[in-house]
Amino acid sequence: MxxxxxxxxxxxxxxxxxxxxxxxxxxxxxxxxxxxxxxxxxxxxxxxxxxxxxxxxxxxxxxxxxxxxxxxxxxxxxxxxxxxxxxxxxxxxxxxxxxxxxxxxxxxxxxxxxxxxxxxxxxxxxxxxxxxxxxxxxxxxxxxxxxxxxxxxxxxxxxxxxxxxxxxxxxxxxxxxxxxxxxxxxxxxxxxxxxxxxxxxxxxxxxxxxxxxxxxxxxxxxVPGIMTADPRNFPNATTIKRLSLEEAIELSQMGAKRLHPRTFEPLLNSNVNVIIEGLYDPGYTIVRGDCDNDKGIKGIAVLDNLKLVTAESTDIVGKIGSAARVMNEAKNSGVNIISISQPASETTIQLIVNSQDSEKLSERLMTLPEIESVTTEDVEAVNVVGCGLKYKEIFKEVMKEISNYEILSISRGLNNVSATFIVKKEEGDKLAKDLHEVVLKWTN
Missing domain, CATH: 3.40.1160.10 (Acetylglutamate kinase-like)
Structure with missing residues (x-):
């Protein structure tokens, strides 16, 4: 069947x-x-x-x-x-x-x-x-x-x-x-x-x-399968021939080809193979299995229309539950947190949210007595996906490419097969294009 x-x-x-x-x-x-x-x-x-x-x-x-x-x-x-x-x-x-x-x-x-x-x-x-x-x-x-x-x-x-x-x-x-x-x-x-x-x-x-x-x-x-990047913005994007399950999950979570975020969840612990193919062109992408020593970098996805919400205060330093209270305010506001980070100094808590949610979240955070100030900034998230990111020499090459940018936040995804870089909005497009060149070099 x-x-x-x-x-x-x-x-x-x-x-x-x-x-x-x-x-x-x-x-x-x-x-x-x-x-x-x-x-x-x-x-x-x-x-x-x-x-x-x-x-x-x-x-x-x-x-x-x-x-x-x-x-x-x-x-x-x-x-x-x-x-x-x-x-x-x-x-x-x-x-x-x-x-x-x-x-x-x-x-x-x-x-x-x-x-x-x-x-x-x-x-x-x-x-x-x-x-x-x-x-x-x-x-x-x-x-x-x-x-x-x-x-x-x-x-x-x-x-x-x-x-x-x-x-x-x-x-x-x-x-x-x-x-x-x-x-x-x-x-x-x-x-x-x-x-x-x-x-x-x-x-x-x-x-x-x-x-x-x-x-x-x-x-x-x-479109003929999943592309290395959105072909509307990256004319040199190519079709990815094979994705591991981890890579496919990361790309779908990041909005590649407008796939549903849970598209590949059913494949976990199953023998189902998924083939994504074009009606007009012969290309296709096969999704199956795990990384299997694959050193490729497969694609990038850019999330725009984001805001970095920064809550600052010296009163939250060393206080148990400060981050939890911030997250609880986001929950009560009906705001989805895309990313959260906090430095070891504990003086700030940074949240990445959709732009339309930033104002109501900021207002709620200012009601917390321990928060002194809340600021927002337009940002973009540039995501790189590939099993090769597990390997030190390949990840170092990606990190070398971003050295000329002001990176506001870095995070790793499922099984370290993805990396997300948060940058100011005006730098997102250029960083994405630079990283896509690395993808084209290492894709397979």
Whole structure:
């Protein structure tokens, strides 16, 4: 068996779907059954999200979403396949129109309702993809309800693996050779729709691979695998041929290719191999195994729109629990701490947070009696990933490259296969380009 994830960015027109059909036909030559995890059509999730934020326009936006699906369907499907998908999508659209009307009248959206609205993108796309496959004489069946059971943490739900195994096992009972399921979304035990976070379709695919003991997961996207850097900013970026599990986890946590941060977690203690490949280009990246004496440096990822929040005071020196109280204020403010550091002198505590969170965090920290001052500064995090960083001679070369920069903070990642350098915003781009040259020298 095989799991294939089809990304939303490659579901926009007839050409895309013709290439998708060719890919699937190729894979079906060597497998008895395939589970396809699909994202929403290109742009649909953003449209639905926009509807929740601009509620006075919600009905118009939902109408556009419906029209987009029907217009595309009319171009890529025919006969009974078109008719069935048209009916089912129209039923979902009626349901979505009612919700859009409600939020426009109430002018309010709870996290639960927001996830409910976002779920329609993936549920509709399963029907579109099923119609085009059936029209191409591929024996497929849509399973629009999510096979993943989660908790009720709407917006970033956590998978309940035992219950998800029970639910996803029903897929295997289907007689069709291809079963299409929605990515990105889940359901609670009380049948409320949830979302797994942006990029969640990748995570859906790998968690299903683990739960159903399927050895190969293919993530089909618009780029030929994971690149050494973002090709939009680094024209000389190349495709990474192989990543260890540790490297893949670090890159996904740092936002490479907009992968879901938990995409590769299911691979821990499993035999699942993940292949990330392009629809338009032949390149691919294989993710499997550990470092195995690999001395390569694989890629960089840059996190921008960050603030360095520095809390200073001589009153926190030697006082047990000072850092814990600072962290507790961040928790109570709903602020995610990206990085934290404190010198041995204990006179300062430095936190890296998203820029939009810095002001409310600073205000909360100033309420602590032991804190004398709080300052903020625009920064960027430049992350280098590679098993080679475990080796002294290679890490020294990276450190030599950063010697001309004012490094505000350095940290190491999982099993020392990554290093993060915090620099002032104006230095981030140049440091990233310099370090990318080191990556190109050592990548393999």
């Amino acid at each position: 095989l799991i294939i994830k089809i990304g939303g960015s490659i579901q926009k027109d007839e050409k895309d779907f013709n290439l998708i059909i060719q890919k699937i036909e190729k894979y079906l030559e060597n497998t008895d059954k395939a589970i396809i995890v699909t994202s929403a059509l290109k742009g649909v999730t953003n449209q639905l999200l926009y509807a929740t934020e601009n509620r006075e326009k919600a009905v118009e936006i939902v109408s556009d979403v419906y029209d987009k699906h029907i217009k595309l369907l009319s171009k890529i499907a025919e006969g009974p396949s078109f008719e069935f998908a048209f009916r089912e999508i129209s039923k979902l659209a009626d349901e979505l129109f009612k919700i859009a009307w409600s939020i426009r009248v109430l002018d309010e959206v709870t996290p639960r309702v927001k996830d409910y609205i976002l779920s329609f993108g993936e549920r509709m796309s399963t029907l579109v993809l099923n119609a085009v496959l059936n029209s191409s004489r591929i024996n497929s069946e849509a399973y629009p309800e999510p096979p993943i059971i989660t908790d009720e943490n709407f917006g970033d739900a956590k998978v309940i693996e035992k219950l998800s195994l029970q639910e996803s096992s029903k897929i295997l009972e289907k007689k069709s050779k291809v079963i299409i399921v929605p990515g990105f979304i889940g359901k609670t035990q009380t049948n409320k729709y949830t979302t797994l976070g942006r990029g969640g379709s990748d995570y859906t695919a790998t968690i299903l691979g683990k739960l159903l003991d399927i050895k190969e997961v293919r993530l089909i996207t618009e």
